[in-house]
Amino acid sequence: MVVDVTRLTAYDCRELLTSGQVSAVELTQAYLDRIAAVDDQVKAYLRVDAQGALAAAAAVDAKPLAERAPWEGVPIALKDILCTKGMETTCASRILKGYLPPYDATAVAKLREAGLIFLGKLNMDEFAMGSSTENSAFQVTRNPWDLERVPGGSSGGSAACVAAAEAPWALGTDTGGSIRQPASLCGVVGLKPTYGAVSRYGLIAFASSLDQIGPLTRNVRDAAALLDLIAGRDPRDSTSLGLPEPVGVPHREDLKGLRFGIIKELAGEVCEPGVRGVFAQAVRTMEALGAICEEVSLPSVERGLAAYYIIAPSEASSNLARFDGVRYGHRAAHSPDLYEMYVRTRSEGFGPEVKRRIMIGTYALSAGYYDAYYAQAQRTRTLIIREFAEAFGRFDFLISPTSPTVAFKVGERTADPLAMYRSDLCTIPVNLAALPGISLPAGFSAGLPVGLQIVGPHFSERTLLDAAYAVEQALRVEVVAPLQGAPGGPAKPVAPGGPGTPVGPAGREGAA
């Protein structure tokens, strides 16, 4: 059977497999074909493991249907920051070129255990430092909605791959918005779980107190399912707690009685008009579902960006110190002494943005500066946590646009790091407060996707995804990019459930 993967969610894949309509090998091959057809343009994958994926799929097919786990045989793609045993993992950095991890990240091990098929490893900003995936040492990933534009970052490969139907879903990581911002720019669903919901073991650390692994999917139900697959307390991660209960299948159809606070500081002038327009329309849709939406002020979130760019680089400067050429990864040849080996290895191995952040972090932690920078940033973080907690006393959820702008052009912000850093203005405070946040496709501005961010209290994933599901059903936004010239595409608009006309790019054109 020929499978048109452009139409498929992960639940669809599962249904095709469990009903026996397609084999795992056929499904895997269909995705490999799609990758072969479009990835030359999108460049989402750093590595495709066709052989490994087909072998794993064949092993699934060899099992009787009745003996298979629910998600067995469903393909997935992984951000190259997640350690995969014996499968090259580089963080899109030259310093880890050729590195074969001796172990699986816990989230990866859980997916392997559940029988998912790994299609390959996805591009990203080097060590997750960036908002456009242009900081990859190897390639620039393109936004499937407009190949002249970036997919966002740092999980740009994950978002682009799902938007281009090169995998039904993918894992990304989010330190300051690295799942939600690219999800927003690529028009897919991206969830950053509560800090501690998912084990970080095997996630190559950027900023340990902020990093979380999460799903990038085509719809909310897939996000919920993937979260349930990877969440859980892990004895190998002392900062993990798991979720109080599984999320299950989101099913809420209205928002009656739910109070949503619109974060004033993140939804106003900081966002471009087109984004504000789509956001306003989304708010009206939510109100039509019975939601009570009111503006709320969280004054400290305006300092979130500054605090983040102290805390994250500080932790990174320490986390990335292990890449010293001694045990694995790149080592500069012919160094006259130890000091030169360190300097040359790291100078050759790291790209400019990584070096910039290592220098910022090293400076911020230095004797005499610690109190003025790191300690002060932590105090700001405490204020932000407190303001969110107070807001959740009045509201069930908080909302804002996910990104202040739509996808920007490749090269547009590379010369201006501060402009690039502002891409994560709306998402960073959520990481600082360790809260769960989801980005949903809310519509289009000038033909490009705009995301709606919904933030919940700690460990509220179940209710957050339930509310997100209701919003998604009402908004009905198309989530597969119409790649030109691709076999099997352009994608036909696929509603995430039930009849109706989904909102396509043209439908929101000029909505601002």
Added chain:
Amino acid sequence: MTVFADGWEAVIGLEIHVQLSTKTKMFCGCAVTFGEPPNTHVCPVCLGHPGVLPVINEKAVEYATLIALALNCRIPPRTVFHRKNYFYPDLPKAYQISQYDQPLGVDGHLEVELDDGSRFRVGITRVHMEEDAGKLIHAGGATGRIDGADYSLVDFNRGGTPLVEIVTEPDLRTPEQARVFLTQLRSLIQQLGVSDVNMEEGSLRCDANVSVRRPGAPFGTKTELKNMNSFRYLQRGLEAEIERQIALLQVGEVVVQETVHFDPASGTVSVLRSKEEAHDYRYFPEPDLPPIELDEAYVERLRASLPELPAARKKRLLEQYGLPAKDATTLAFNKLLGDYFEALAQATGDARTAANWVLGELSGYLNAAGLEVTQCPVSVERLAELIGLVQKGTISGKMAKEVFAEMAVTGKAAASIVQERGLTQISDAGELEAIVARVVAANPGPAEEFRQGREKVLAFFVGQVMKETRGQANPQVVNELLRQHLGSQGG
């Protein structure tokens, strides 16, 4: 003596590292080992692979808390791990997980007793937990250090071993005090059973901060003295460094704050400047580990479980067994020897004799053989049997020493050695009387001398009787019989 040449006084503080004898490492499940083939007890975590995370070894926290409690520290309710950042090939993550401004234990002290019985108190600034680094082996080059080596090899077996660092106040005034303090600290930790505390194997390491001043003056500039891997070298290293500092100051020069290495071969200290020592460790709280909160009940449970510590044991040995102070000190501060003694005292019912054996023959043998008491081939039970033979009069004390020497070599029981060698003592007066009479009769000259009052001659007769009996006569019985015979003849 607390004052050096020309009235200078030394001020010494110690930084001691103790390797804990947990089964597994501080932050991963690898076995803690010594002397295994290189890199055979390693995993992604202790090799610092990308993506790994540390998990605290609960037993190590328990052991460290026991040390802190035994050093009379206050245990704050919350203790935090920090990262100490620096590059070195034996440090896989390029940071050591250590503790900084919220250590496990603070404000402690240890009461120390010198050989002359005088006591002094050393303040304990802090007790904290951390992980050990790996070991480097440098090949080629003249210095044996990494600069100039042809290549260097790294063994990560030791990397991640749990360490406790103990920092003292600058309360020590002489190298001897420092040595005695460290010896008694070692005994204390040994008593806790949480470390091998072996300086040669590196499970006990000591660095010293030392400065000199005029008594009562503010502290002088200190240097950090390293590489003293025995108690003797600690004392000698400090002596050499104090002399060096005094010599500098005497000629109007200044002491520079730097690291000084002790060379055991020459007994001298040398300054080794190196760029790798100019560190800003950029400490910050370890984000991968939540703070540890030790509740009061946990701490109190551990406090209650503390074994008897050397000072208390000494007091008890004095009271319970009536030992001389010197013997009680030796046995109290040497846990294993003390344990042996108490078991032997129990088994024989004669503490004084047991102490004499343990501190005499047994210690002499162990020292000569270079053995720990736990390796002693003569068990408490076997030694008690031997002492029993003396108590019953079967053999003399002198014979017992010979038997002990053979027991230590052959591992045989005392009774079987006595039997094999026909060593049974003749204590029967009737049996001995004839021999005594014969000896006295055969030596009329000396007998006359004795009767004239020359007591010393008695020893001659005892010797003759022993010769006749091949040493098996009970000397006490022989003594009595000789006095009777020599006296009766004269009377």
